[in-house]
Structures are given as C-alpha cells and as structure tokens.
Amino acid sequence: MSDDKGIRGGLTNYGDKDFAEYLRTSFARSMGLSKEILSKPIVGIAMTPSGFNNCHRSMSELVEAVSRGVLAAGALPRPFPTISLGEVYLNPTSMVYRNLMSMDTEEMVRAQPMDAVVLIGGCDKTVPAQLMGAASANIPAIQLVTGPMMTGRHRGERLGACTDCRRFWGKYRAGEVEKDEIEQIEGRLATTAGTCAVMGTASTMACIAETLGMSLPGSAAIPAVHAERLVAAEYSGRAAVNLITNPRRPTDIITEKSVENAYRILMAVSGSTNAIIHLGAVAGRLGIRISNERLNQISDETPVLVDLKPVGSGYMEDFYAAGGVGAVMRELRHLLHLDTVNVTGQVLGDRLESISHWVDRNVIRSFDDPVSEHGGLISLGGNLAPGGAIFKRAAATPELFEVEGRAVVFEGLEDLAKRIDDPDLDIEATDIMVLKNAGPVAAGMPEAGYLPIPKKLARQGVKDMVRISDARMSGTAFGTIVLHISPESAVGGPLAAVRNGDRIRLSVKEKTIDLLISEAEFISRINDTATPKKHKRGYRALYDRSVLQAPDGCDFDFLTHAGTFQK
Ligand code: FES
Numbered sequence: 343m344s345d346d347k348g349i350r351g352g353l354t355n356y357g358d359k360d361f362a363e364y365l366r367t368s369f370a371r372s373m374g375l376s377k378e379i380l381s382k383p384i385v386g387i388a389m390t391p392s393g394f395n396n397c398h399r400s401m402s403e404l405v406e407a408v409s410r411g412v413l414a415a416g417a418l419p420r421p422f423p424t425i426s427l428g429e430v431y432l433n434p435t436s437m438v439y440r441n442l443m444s445m446d447t448e449e450m451v452r453a454q455p456m457d458a459v460v461l462i463g464g465c466d467k468t469v470p471a472q473l474m475g476a477a478s479a480n481i482p483a484i485q486l487v488t489g490p491m492m493t494g495r496h497r498g499e500r501l502g503a504c505t506d507c508r509r510f511w512g513k514y515r516a517g518e519v520e521k522d523e524i525e526q527i528e529g530r531l532a533t534t535a536g537t538c539a540v541m542g543t544a545s546t547m548a549c550i551a552e553t554l555g556m557s558l559p560g561s562a563a564i565p566a567v568h569a570e571r572l573v574a575a576e577y578s579g580r581a582a583v584n585l586i587t588n589p590r591r592p593t594d595i596i597t598e599k600s601v602e603n604a605y606r607i608l609m610a611v612s613g614s615t616n617a618i619i620h621l622g623a624v625a626g627r628l629g630i631r632i633s634n635e636r637l638n639q640i641s642d643e644t645p646v647l648v649d650l651k652p653v654g655s656g657y658m659e660d661f662y663a664a665g666g667v668g669a670v671m672r673e674l675r676h677l678l679h680l681d682t683v684n685v686t687g688q689v690l691g692d693r694l695e696s697i698s699h700w701v702d703r704n705v706i707r708s709f710d711d712p713v714s715e716h717g718g719l720i721s722l723g724g725n726l727a728p729g730g731a732i733f734k735r736a737a738a739t740p741e742l743f744e745v746e747g748r749a750v751v752f753e754g755l756e757d758l759a760k761r762i763d764d765p766d767l768d769i770e771a772t773d774i775m776v777l778k779n780a781g782p783v784a785a786g787m788p789e790a791g792y793l794p795i796p797k798k799l800a801r802q803g804v805k806d807m808v809r810i811s812d813a814r815m816s817g818t819a820f821g822t823i824v825l826h827i828s829p830e831s832a833v834g835g836p837l838a839a840v841r842n843g844d845r846i847r848l849s850v851k852e853k854t855i856d857l858l859i860s861e862a863e864f865i866s867r868i869n870d871t872a873t874p875k876k877h878k879r880g881y882r883a884l885y886d887r888s889v890l891q892a893p894d895g896c897d898f899d900f901l902t903h904a905g906t907f908q909k
Contacts, residue, residue: 347586348418349380351455366455375418385412385582386456387421388447388472390463395428397465397544398488399535400566407572408460408486411579417457417586419579424450427467435788437814440467440474440620441889441898442881447475456481458582462575464488464536464566466543466817469551470620476556477592477627478901482585484685485556486578487548489566490658491536496527502539503532504818505652508792516800536566540651543620543817545658546613550621552667553607555595555684559693563662581686588687593628599679601625602640603690605632606677609644609717610670612653612736614817615825616789618719623895629903634721634730634893638853641720645712646736647673649705652820653736654713656705664702668693673709722824724854725864726810726836726846729828729893735850737820739806743850746858747774747808751842754779755790763797771799774808774846778837781812781830782889782896784874791815791825808848810855812837812892824848824855826892832874833891839867 346352349370353362370380387408391401405421412419424446427436451459459479461472464487476483493500510527513519519527537544548562558581561574601621608617618637625631632640647670650656656664671678672694680691707713718736735743750773752758758777761767769775775793779785791813795804809823812830829835836857840846845858857864876886888898899905 347457348382348384349455351384351457352453379418383417383457383583383586384455385417385419385579385586386451386454386459387419388424388451388459388461389421390424390426390468392426392428394431395426395465396532396535397428397537398426400488400571401462403572404462404486404488404575407575408462408579411576412583415580415583417583420456422450422454427465427471429466435786436467437782437788437896438786438882438885440471441885441901443468443471444474444478444901447472448478451475451479451481451483457586458482458484460484460486460578460582462486462488464544466547466616469544469547470624473551473554473556473624474627474897474901477596477624480591480593482582482589483556483592484558484578484582484585485551486575487537487551487557487562489536489564489568489571490545491532491539492534492565492567492659493539493657494530494533496530500657501527501530502651502657504538504542504816505540505820507531508819512795512800515794515797534567538818539657539659540818541611541613541648541658541661542652543614543616546608546611546617546817547620549607549611549613549667550604550617553604553671554600555682555690556592558686559684559688560666560668563658563666565659565662585685590683590685590687595683595685596624596628596630597682598630600682601630601632603678603682605637605640606644606674607667607670609641609719610646610674611648611650612646612713612718615719615732615734616814616817618732619814619826619892619895622893623897626895626897626902634723637721641717643677644674644717645709646714646716646718647707647709647712649707649713652818653718660702660705664705665699669699669701669706673706720850720853722853722855724856726840726855726857727827728836729891731827731855732825733850734823738822742806742808742822742848744848745808746845746847747772749774749776749840749842749844749846751776751778751840752793755785755788758790758793762794765798767796767798769796769799771804771807774810774848776837776840776846777809777811777813778831778840779874781827781832781835782891783830783886784832785813786885787812787814787892787896789814789816789819791823792819792821810846827855828891828893830891831871834868834871836864836868838871839864841867
C-alpha cells in the first residue's frame with residue numbers, strides 16, 4: 343500500500359509527517375486495533391442513525407453487515423457519523439438541511455483517512471445529500487439504502503406510509519372517517535424499519551442511485567427488514583474494497599449518460615417530483631445539466647411501467663418481488679445508454695444481458711403494455727414559469743389537464759393555514775389555488791404544494807383541484823398540482839404577480855402555465871414585490887445567501903461545479 347493510503351492518508355498537519363503518523367497510529371491502537379489491521383486499506387462507512395429518523399432504525403445491523411464485507415475482503419471498516427435528516431422531524435423543512443448534510447458528508451469523507459466509502463442513507467434527503475457529497479469528494483464510493491418499509495394492515499386493507507396517510511387524512515377532513523378510526527390508523531401506517539413503503543422520494547432516489555450506477559445492481563428495492571438487505575450491505579462492503587484496487591470514482595460513474603438513464607427510470611417508475619431537484623443537484627456537482635426540453639423529450643418517449651402508489655396500487659415490497667429496477671431497465675433497454683458503468687465495474691448492457699428473472703406483470707408492465715404511454719413527470723413553461731415548473735401528470739386528474747380558472751391566492755404558508763378552512767373563503771371547485779412565497783429562498787421550499795382541498799369543498803365531495811406554487815410536494819402525494827415554479831415569487835418571479843380573481847390557464851398538452859394579464863400589468867405588479875427577510879447568523883444565513891432555484895437543484899452556488907470555479 344502506498345504511503346498516503348489507509349491510516350497514513352491525509353495526515354493531520356503538525357509540521358512533522360512522521361510524528362503525525364506515529365500519533366495517529368498510537369491513538370488508533372487505543373481502539374484495540376492491531377498493527378497488522380492498521381496496515382490494511384480503509385473503507386469508511388458513513389452512518390446516519392438518529393433518534394429523529396425512524397427510516398434509519400436498521401442502521402446498526404447495516405453497518406455491521408457492511409463491516410463484515412469489508413473485513414472479509416481484506417480491509418479495515420471505519421464507521422463514522424454524519425448528520426441524519428428524518429423527513430418529518432425537521433423545521434421548517436428537511437430541504438433546508440440537505441445541503442448541510444451534503445457538506446458534512448463531503449468534508450468528513452475528504453478529511454478522514456479512507457480509501458473508499460460506503461454511504462448508508464434512506465430517508466428522502468439523505469441519499470441525495472450523500473450522493474452530492476460523494477460526487478464532490480470524488481473518492482471511490484458506494485451508496486447503500488436502508489430500504490423500504492413493509493406494509494401494515496387495517497380492517498383487511500394494506501396500508502403504507504405515506505400515500506395512505508394522506509388518503510385517510512383527506513377522508514377524515516371530509517368527515518368520511520371518524521376520530522377513533524384515524525387514531526387507530528396512526529399506529530398502522532408505518533410499522534417496520536425503513537423508508538416510506540410507496541414510490542415516494544426515498545424509493546425514487548434509491549432507484550436513481552442504482553440506475554446511476556452508485557449502488558449495487560438489484561439493491562434499490564429490497565425491503566429494509568429482508569435478509570437480502572443485509573446481504574446487499576455485506577456485498578457493498580466487499581465492492582468498496584474492490585473499488586480501492588480497481589479505482590472508479592463517482593466522476594467515472596455519474597456521467598451525462600447515466601444521469602439521462604436515471605431520468606428515464608424516474609419517468610418509468612412514475613417517481614417523485616422531488617427527485618427532479620435532487621438529481622439536478624447531484625448532476626450539477628459534476629457540471630451536468632439536463633435541459634427542460636430534454637427532460638420533456640425523455641418523458642414523452644418513456645412510458646410509465648410501474649404500478650405503485652401514489653399513482654397506482656402496489657407498494658415497494660411488491661416492486662421488489664416483481665423484479666425491481668433491473669426488470670424496468672430491461673423493458674427500456676432500447677432507450678438506455680448501455681455503455682454506462684456501475685460501482686462493480688459492470689457495464690449496463692452486460693447487466694441487462696446477464697439477468698433474466700421472472701417479472702410480475704401486475705406490477706412491472708412490459709414496454710408494449712404500459713400503465714400509461716408517457717412518463718410520469720413533465721416540465722411546464724409559460725409566462726408564470728419562465729425557468730420551468732414540474733407537473734406530475736401521472737398523479738393528476740386528466741379532466742383537469744386543459745383548464746382555465748379563477749385564481750384564489752394564498753400569500754404564504756401562514757395565510758394558507760389561516761384561511762384554507764374558513765367557511766367564508768370565496769372558492770369553488772373550478773378555481774385554481776395559488777400558493778406564493780413557498781420557494782427555496784422564501785421558505786426553504788417545503789412540501790406545501792399539496793394544498794389541502796378546503797374543508798367546505800372536501801365535504802361536498804371535491805377530491806382534486808388545480809393547485810400551483812413554488813413549493814415542493816411529498817413524493818407520496820397526488821393531485822393536479824404544479825410545483826417548483828421558477829423563479830420563485832420571493833425573488834420577483836412571475837408568480838408574485840398573481841392576484842385573487844385573475845384568470846390562469848393550464849395546458850398539459852402545450853406544457854404551459856399562464857397568467858392571463860397584459861405584459862405591462864405583469865411588469866408593474868412585479869415591481870411592487872417585497873424582498874424576503876434574511877437570517878443574520880449561522881447556517882440559515884449561509885443558506886439565504888447561497889441557495890439556488892429549483893432548476894439548479896436548490897444547491898448552494900459555491901457547491902456546484904460552476905461554483906467550484908468562482909473567485
Ligand atoms: Fe423517511 Fe418517508 S419519512 S422516507
């Protein structure tokens with residue numbers, strides 16, 4: 343092993359290299375490590391357990407299994423913590439802290455002596471943060487996910503977080519479910535370790551990590567509590583050691599072609615809208631940018647093949663049993679870049695050639711018999727979204743695809759909370775609900791784009807309405823919802839100009855969202871917008887100063903590939 347590898351890598355600077363090595367070895371031996379094992383290559387294991395992250399409950403056994411694989415392959419495993427982001431425990435929203443976690447991951451991977459790293463994440467923001475950090479640190483890295491939860495049961499029905507959380511909450515709001523039943527359901531929605539049981543953001547990011555080539559083939563969908571999950575962890579440890587002798591770095595794996603493949607799979611699994619932002623941020627770390635036009639082209643060419651909630655009917659455990667990401671890829675073979683390579687060194691074309699499993703066609707359809715002909719997500723343009731917006735057509739109501747309606751405007755999250763259930767709210771089912779000031783700069787871009795149907799309409803049986811905002815929405819949600827409008831209203835984006843009673847037109851066919859006022863009126867209204875208040879200290883001040891808009895993945899300007907070269 344060369345001098346700057348293993349325990350001798352990146353020595354602490356005392357001005358005396360030999361002393362730094364002597365001191366480090368001496369301190370490492372205080373952990374009960376022999377001289378012999380300290381002479382081996384080192385695989386870091388970025389672990390993210392937390393009392394505030396139920397999705398990572400199985401972390402300790404995953405770390406043990408990865409360590410086993412590393413030891414068996416002849417290297418020294420060294421687990422280390424980074425921050426962990428449990429989606430539902432963070433205020434104002436986990437999105438604010440994704441970049442902090444990516445910085446933590448990047449810096450700890452780079453600063454500590456490791457020759458390769460296995461990154462273990464799962465909950466929504468953790469996998470993107472780890473991939474972003476790994477891409478920037480650019481040492482050999484493998485992503486391992488905690489895996490999805492199994493479903494629970496309620497009165498003979500399967501339940502899975504968190505599409506069913508929303509479905510039953512909607513019924514409760516509409517008066518269709520009583521208080522005692524909603525309380526009973528609370529304990530039945532999330533019953534095992536692991537990430538949300540549907541094709542939400544966590545599962546979508548797991549599929550993306552596998553498609554990019556950063557995770558072991560076949561590993562994305564294995565349930566968190568399945569023995570195969572631990573086997574995948576052990577193999578991830580072994581593969582990380584192999585990456586030291588046959589170095590392949592994230593820059594060799596995350597390329598424009600593998601990013602395009604990932605967008606393709608995102609469309610075919612009808613994945614989360616959030617994944618558009620996260621994949622954009624990962625790619626942006628390496629200077630890769632897929633345009634909105636290309637995104638729409640990929641979407642139009644790629645059918646939805648997977649029948650899972652929130653769009654369809656199955657859960658992640660069904661997807662795993664049906665064949666997982668590999669089965670989807672085989673159906674899309676003719677559309678994928680087959681010369682991309684994964685962390686094992688395997689070329690995608692060879693992977694798809696060599697595996698041929700039984701596929702459950704109820705869950706993963708063939709290319710010729712898709713769930714729907716076109717991809718789940720599209721980018722919208724139009725005068726309200728000059729930088730683009732995202733629309734999950736697969737989760738929307740087709741009757742609302744070509745509509746013009748009256749705007750009912752909520753000026754921000756507080757205004758929404760205050761007025762949405764006001765019996766005097768002037769709103770009808772054909773109106774278009776507009777939420778402003780919920781973008782990355784104004785509010786950290788929370789998952790508030792799934793505006794609730796006002797109680798008085800819900801009780802009349804209204805299930806869906808057109809809703810538009812600069813916010814995000816949970817990957818487990820559904821509805822006719824336009825998200826990520828860019829630029830956001832708080833930085834003077836056109837959304838800021840919308841007023842109550844204006845007319846708005848949505849056309850999915852033309853892929854546009856437009857405010858029907860004159861250009862002069864538009865300009866005069868925009869000039870009136872106030873700039874948002876900024877934090878003065880700490881991480882939030884850094885966030886306010888540096889966060890980019892949705893098309894740049896809401897990364898920080900100084901962390902992107904372009905930012906690397908800024909003075
Ligand atoms: Fe962690 Fe859904 S809350 S994945």
